[in-house]
Amino acid sequence: MKIKLTEARYAYLFLIPTFLVIIIFAFFPITSTFWWSVHELKDKILWTGMPFVGFENYAWAFTNSQVWGSLGYTLYFVALSVTLEFWIGIGMALAMFHTFKLKGVLRAIVIVPWAVPAIIQASMWRWMFHPNVGIISDILVKLGVISAPLNFLGASLLAMHSVILADVWKTSSFMAILLFAGLAAIPQDIYDSAKVDGARGWFRFRHITLPMMLPIILVALLFRTMDAFRVFDLVYGLTGGGPGTTTEVLSTFSYKYYFSYHNFGKGSALAIVTFLILVAISLFYIRSLQKRLKFK
Amino acid sequence: MVSLSYRQKRLLSQTIMYAVAAIIMIYCLFPIAWIFITSIKPPGAEFHIPIEYIPSKVSLDNYIEIFVEHKFHYYLLNSLVVASATTILVLAIGSLSAYAIARLRFKFRISSLLTILVVGMMPSIVMILPIFLIIRELGLMNTWLGLIITHAVFSLPITVWLLASYFAELPFDLEDAAKIDGYTPSSIYRKIIMPLSVPGLFSAGILAFIASWGEFMFALTLTHTIQARTALVLITTLPGAYHLKWGMINAGVILTLIPIIVIVLVFQKWVMRGLTAGAVKY
Numbered sequence: 351m352k353i354k355l356t357e358a359r360y361a362y363l364f365l366i367p368t369f370l371v372i373i374i375f376a377f378f379p380i381t382s383t384f385w386w387s388v389h390e391l392k393d394k395i396l397w398t399g400m401p402f403v404g405f406e407n408y409a410w411a412f413t414n415s416q417v418w419g420s421l422g423y424t425l426y427f428v429a430l431s432v433t434l435e436f437w438i439g440i441g442m443a444l445a446m447f448h449t450f451k452l453k454g455v456l457r458a459i460v461i462v463p464w465a466v467p468a469i470i471q472a473s474m475w476r477w478m479f480h481p482n483v484g485i486i487s488d489i490l491v492k493l494g495v496i497s498a499p500l501n502f503l504g505a506s507l508l509a510m511h512s513v514i515l516a517d518v519w520k521t522s523s524f525m526a527i528l529l530f531a532g533l534a535a536i537p538q539d540i541y542d543s544a545k546v547d548g549a550r551g552w553f554r555f556r557h558i559t560l561p562m563m564l565p566i567i568l569v570a571l572l573f574r575t576m577d578a579f580r581v582f583d584l585v586y587g588l589t590g591g592g593p594g595t596t597t598e599v600l601s602t603f604s605y606k607y608y609f610s611y612h613n614f615g616k617g618s619a620l621a622i623v624t625f626l627i628l629v630a631i632s633l634f635y636i637r638s639l640q641k642r643l644k645f646k
Numbered sequence: 647m648v649s650l651s652y653r654q655k656r657l658l659s660q661t662i663m664y665a666v667a668a669i670i671m672i673y674c675l676f677p678i679a680w681i682f683i684t685s686i687k688p689p690g691a692e693f694h695i696p697i698e699y700i701p702s703k704v705s706l707d708n709y710i711e712i713f714v715e716h717k718f719h720y721y722l723l724n725s726l727v728v729a730s731a732t733t734i735l736v737l738a739i740g741s742l743s744a745y746a747i748a749r750l751r752f753k754f755r756i757s758s759l760l761t762i763l764v765v766g767m768m769p770s771i772v773m774i775l776p777i778f779l780i781i782r783e784l785g786l787m788n789t790w791l792g793l794i795i796t797h798a799v800f801s802l803p804i805t806v807w808l809l810a811s812y813f814a815e816l817p818f819d820l821e822d823a824a825k826i827d828g829y830t831p832s833s834i835y836r837k838i839i840m841p842l843s844v845p846g847l848f849s850a851g852i853l854a855f856i857a858s859w860g861e862f863m864f865a866l867t868l869t870h871t872i873q874a875r876t877a878l879v880l881i882t883t884l885p886g887a888y889h890l891k892w893g894m895i896n897a898g899v900i901l902t903l904i905p906i907i908v909i910v911l912v913f914q915k916w917v918m919r920g921l922t923a924g925a926v927k928y
Binding site for chain 1: 663664666667670671673674675677678680681684692693694695696697739740742743745746747750751752753755756758760761762763764765767768769770771772773774775776777780795796798799802806830831832835856859860861862863867878879881882892895896899902903906907909910911914917918921922
């Protein structure tokens, strides 16, 4: 017997595998994490003896100074990192766009940092920030900027910014690629007519390039903001959240609550806080995408 | 103000161009170059002061050590198998869904696309503990398969997104003709869409491969031994009795980076297309 399926039925059939994976490995886990976040759940007993505590774990989170510290650092990390990578990224994109002869070479080079996995990037920068034989200290000493090697990852304020610096190296490359594509999509005749009107340099950038690229810039910034909020690998590998808990971001902090302190209830509450922040940003992102969606 | 002749102006702009290009090159490549230089110093020489910018003695001992002492080739193999299998898996199931979303008429098209997309935006940390338990319950702890499934979850959304936008751009004429000939959606998918979409599949596949090769949180949590642990997890968990063997770690970093840098450079066009298709065009 052959069953004739309608187009819609075929569509649902084709969506089954993807949704199966997503339901089992995303929806179910997120629900469980939420469920655990309203229970007290410690040590190795995950399924037995977990009293319901309502929003106690959240109350703890919002009164704990270390949690506030990590939330604060996460926000600072996101704000500074995204700002820096945007300006460096747009600088590189413009340079790639205007250095006619070297366009191909530059394009190939700019893409390289993006391809470096975040945890590898962490290892690379940890070596370059080494307290005794770190090359960054060495260069700064040779240039006379500092008199003795600095322990970049050893002092709170310095470590907080070193992590951001390491992050910007990789992410500015991603920004440059996206913004370069945006630049290339601006019709040339707009520039030509602007030239006739005598617009040049900063004026041209400020009044033609930037407005033309605004939609792409918005998407790129939202995407990167989202990604920066999820940061884990870089911090885990570079400082492990230290010194103390000064460079702890939300993800590394809840990972610690899970796998070091075995306090799954509190860890889950922290994870859900991260999740909610991302849901909020993703709504903005989806809306900006939806406006320009091609599938009608 | 000094007025410059045309030739001087040209010379000046050329000089600036090369200077800017040089700065970008140093910015992007210096960290990798320094890691490479460290890795080819004899073991222990990486700690010598003053720091040698150009090694006085070149040695491959760090590389030999990581292969002989830690059997690094097995970890590279784990990375390769996991990333390749993840790529094939997400292309297979992702292209089916992308085809449905881009080409078939049904009620929940946009909402199912957006649902898939939102999943890709969620932080790993909110899923790590339950997935850890699921994988353990399934008996997939410390196996390739356990890691492949989890990596697939994170690459599926972007794959579906990229492929759906690729499929949407294919002309509808062929499909209409095929429909008249009585082709079902599944044969259209197999015989028309897939063969026409090789570049799109390639683009999405490369991104999935790179993502899986570089994934850390799950690889760290779900694998423990040489059986399944990936290369970059080994590098970051290398034990150091008194201090870390940075020469060897950096050798491992270079070995882990080579495959993806080669892929990115060789398939630059596809990588760029994939990256920008997700954000710039829809």
